[in-house]
Amino acid sequence: MFRYLQQKSNQINYCNNVKIFSNLINNVKINHYVTKKPLSLHRSKTIKKTQKRDESIINGIVESVPKSESTTDSIKMLMNQLNEKLKSPKPKQKSSKPKLTKPTQSELLMNENENQHEKDDDEEEDEQEEYGEGVLNFDENMDLYDQNDRLAEYEMDENRMEGMEDYVFDDDLPINNKNNNNNNNKQSQPIIETKEIFTQKQQKEEEKEEEEKKFIKRLDNKINIKREEDEYIEDEYIENDNNNNNNNNKYLENKNKNNNNKIEEKPELTKQQQKEAKKRLEERIKKQYGDKANLILFKIEQRKKNGQWAPENKVTRSDMEQIRELHKEDPEIYTIPVLAKSFRISLEAISRILHSKWSPDQTKLHKLHKKKVLENKEKYSPYSKTNKEKNYINLSSQAKININNDNNKNKNNNNNNKNKNNNNNNNNNNNNNNTQKEKYKFTPNVIPNSLLQRIDPKEWYHQVKDYNNYRIDLEKKKNNLKNNFEKNTNEKKEINLKSSYERLLALENNKLNK
Secondary structure, eight states, X not given: OHXXXXXXXXXXXXXXXXXXXXXXXXXXXXXXXXXXXXXXXXXXXXXXXXXXXXXXXXXXXXXXXXXXXXXXXXXXXXXXXXXHHHHSOOOOOOOOOOOOOOOOHHHHHHHHHHHHHHHHHHHHHHHHHHHOSOOBOOOTXXXXXXXXXXXXXXXXXXXXXXXXXXXXXXXXXXXXXXXXXXXHHHHHHHHHHHHHHHHHHHHHHHHHHHHHHHHXXXXXXXXXXXXXXXXXHHHHHHHHHHHHHXXXXXXXXXXXXHHHHHHHHSOOOOHHHHHHHHHHHHHHHHHHHGGXXXXXXXXXXXXXXXXXXXXXXXXXXXXXXXXXXXXXXXXXXXXXXXXXXXHTOOHHHHHHHHHOOXXXXXXXXXXXXXXXXXXXHXXXXXXXXXXXXXXXXXXXXXXXXXXXXXXXXXXXXXXXXXXXXXXXXXXXXXXHHHHHHHHSOOOOOOOOHHXXXXXXXXXXXXXXXXXXXXXXXXXXXXXXXXXXXXXXXXXXHTOOOSXXXXXXXXXXXXXXXX
């Protein structure tokens, strides 16, 4: 603001005391703008709005500022002095206003070129911010220099698209170097790059073809080698079989000779020595095998008796019956060796099954069943998963108690003890009791102990709980009935009735007394 006022003060020629004006400005701190600073002529975009202000300042005319807008007293004094001097008459002077002239064609062209350069610079800066240092060149001549080369690449490309011959992709365009400013360099670079790319692609394709050929040759060589090895192995295998057979025969002959020599050399053992040797053998087997030692010794004894080990598979009663039925149907088809293979049993065992007439008793079967249960507890236990159906017990319909049932029983027992002499009355009472028992039979749905043992506590916990609650309630009701009956009987002990007529009279008297 200070500079602006100083510049404009030089244009005012009619001010006599310029020193006073400048000293006041230097000593005062202005807090309010008197006039707005106009923009320079070469940058101004709003010339029309600021034209009047510029003309007034150039001609020495300053707009008066009201006192209310000023902030300090010093500014007020300064503005008063200026207003007094401005009101004084003005000498006529030549206008320093520049005369406007029409620009020539050369000037217009220069301005247009400068504007275009500025726009291009701005666009380049924006593109550099988006794409980095490398900026794509979109000149008009780009489609001409690489047209032939690009068509050749298009024809060689396997993944080409039909109808896209004239289309130029961004990847095909070269990147400008900022250092190369000449147009000749710009046109010469892309041609060299396209040729180099084309040659590189051809070289890569040739290398791939060579590698494929080498790979195929390697596979052929490996296949041929494997065939030769297989043939060689087959020949060796046949030769080895023949040699092995000969060697085995020789080995067996030598073994038999050695065994014969050893048998001859071994001395005969006495009974005591045999028992001692047997004990030693049993001790060794027990140390090595533990619990399985008894089974192994049992098999050794069978081997001595029968000359064979124990069978591979044990046969059940149902299997034995099936063997007999099959042999009866077709003895020519279901022969002993066929059955031995199917059931995995020795020939001697099948012959025993077919010719035996022994049938076990119930005691024997009971013992066998116990052994099965002890050996296979998981299979035969009531808690197993397979026996869930057996554990099922219904308690949906529980027994109901009738009070008359217990009262009639107890009354009849007392009457029989008291009235032994009256046979007729006793007979009538017994007949009545039989009829009442048939009507009111007490049949509680009690679970037997055999079923209770089978119940799984995890699945049938609630069922057992209901049963226990039912049993407890039943005992409570019985106790209540007994107590009530004793009260009634104590009252009746004092009365000794001889006949039914006297009994009725006594009952009526009791009711009246109550």
